[in-house]
Amino acid sequence: MFKNLETYLEEISYYLSGRKEREEIVSEIRSHIMEKANEEGPANEASLEKVIAAFGKPRHVAEKYLDGQPIIAPVFKRHLFRYTTFLFAIHLVFIIFAVIFRKSFIFFPFLFIPRLGFIESIMYLPAAFLTDFGIVALVLYFITSSNKEIKLPWPKFGLDLDEVKAVDGKTWAVRTASLVGAGIMLVLTGLGVHLFLKFNNIIFISANFKNFRPLLLPKPGQFVSLAILVMMAAGTIALFIKAFGASRRLACWVDAIADTIALVLIGLAFRQPFAFLLANDLPPRALTWMHTSLTVTLLIFALMVAIDLVKNLVRLGRRRLAK
Amino acid sequence: MDNELGTIETEMKRGFLQLLVLLLLERNTYGYAMVRAFSDLGYEIEENTLYPLLRRLEKKGLIQGKWELGEERPRKFYAITTAGREMRAGLLVIWKKQDEIVKNMTKEKGHV
Numbered sequence: 001m002f003k004n005l006e007t008y009l010e011e012i013s014y015y016l017s018g019r020k021e022r023e024e025i026v027s028e029i030r031s032h033i034m035e036k037a038n039e040e041g042p043a044n045e046a047s048l049e050k051v052i053a054a055f056g057k058p059r060h061v062a063e064k065y066l067d068g069q070p071i072i073a074p075v076f077k078r079h080l081f082r083y084t085t086f087l088f089a090i091h092l093v094f095i096i097f098a099v100i101f102r103k104s105f106i107f108f109p110f111l112f113i114p115r116l117g118f119i120e121s122i123m124y125l126p127a128a129f130l131t132d133f134g135i136v137a138l139v140l141y142f143i144t145s146s147n148k149e150i151k152l153p154w155p156k157f158g159l160d161l162d163e164v165k166a167v168d169g170k171t172w173a174v175r176t177a178s179l180v181g182a183g184i185m186l187v188l189t190g191l192g193v194h195l196f197l198k199f200n201n202i203i204f205i206s207a208n209f210k211n212f213r214p215l216l217l218p219k220p221g222q223f224v225s226l227a228i229l230v231m232m233a234a235g236t237i238a239l240f241i242k243a244f245g246a247s248r249r250l251a252c253w254v255d256a257i258a259d260t261i262a263l264v265l266i267g268l269a270f271r272q273p274f275a276f277l278l279a280n281d282l283p284p285r286a287l288t289w290m291h292t293s294l295t296v297t298l299l300i301f302a303l304m305v306a307i308d309l310v311k312n313l314v315r316l317g318r319r320r321l322a323k
Numbered sequence: 324m325d326n327e328l329g330t331i332e333t334e335m336k337r338g339f340l341q342l343l344v345l346l347l348l349e350r351n352t353y354g355y356a357m358v359r360a361f362s363d364l365g366y367e368i369e370e371n372t373l374y375p376l377l378r379r380l381e382k383k384g385l386i387q388g389k390w391e392l393g394e395e396r397p398r399k400f401y402a403i404t405t406a407g408r409e410m411r412a413g414l415l416v417i418w419k420k421q422d423e424i425v426k427n428m429t430k431e432k433g434h435v
Binding site for chain 1: 353354355358371372374375390396397
């Protein structure tokens, strides 16, 4: 009994656990190692050490016996991240809803989104991503195990970074459009800032500036106006960077940051109690109608921004994740 | 370049080693003796590659293994089966054909 040999064989045996011929495999390796170590005189710990080192690391040796089917077939590997992205986008939207409506969502047995605060939702995102990744991996594993000829759809969603041509040096038309858009946005933002500095508010009922009638009360009006101005400024900066920037990556970063700012501001806007926002008395029916339409508009906007954010994050992280 | 050559060599060896084992097993022998025999022929193999290969060939019924406890330590001796002989004949035909193609091509194109 040589301690180093037994330790080595035990390790190989550990990696082969679950295989019924494990003992026989180990016996054959033992026989080989002893045979070789005895070539130049009786085997000892030192000669065995050399032979063991030449035979290979236990895991490497065991893996050569485990040449079974891959967990996920190579043809489905590209689907792993694409489908995870799609699922995560849906998950993200419900996380936003959970924060905004302060409700939990259950899609048994796949998703459970608890009632979350804003900071908690940020902390929850990595767990959500890993859950989605696990679900997709599990489904692909079952498809691989079934050994059937299954052709999975390949949704594009404009996720491939190579397809993003907005800041490609050759596409001058796109560059010019970004520049014109940036110019218009700059003028509008400038006008908004001017109004804000003058009236502390940019949302008003009448366009008559001599008799300024704001839609909202001063405090919420100031907050909502500031939120809109920040979003406009972020959009303007994003368009300028995209018009003059050189890399697609930079454009993705800019979009992702602008989307994040927009989402935060939308989330904060939802927190405002609507009934105490308006500066003018409105009939209850009109108030309800206004509340509903504003909520739906903001939700659609939040959904669009959330999808764009996920797309940009995936574009940025795709290659890193694949590595 | 060397690294790439090594990778391709490993891929080529995978099939070739099966043929060599089936050829060598005209006489019953055990794993370590096979490694020595290949080495004497100038063909070095990774020792940990041979045993999983023997196991696969045994599972396919091309060879048959039997433990012998008579000598100083137990050894698993392998023998070729009838199915193994048929497979060996088929592999030799493929090998000869491939060898011929390579010879003709290198002669025609003037490669080394």
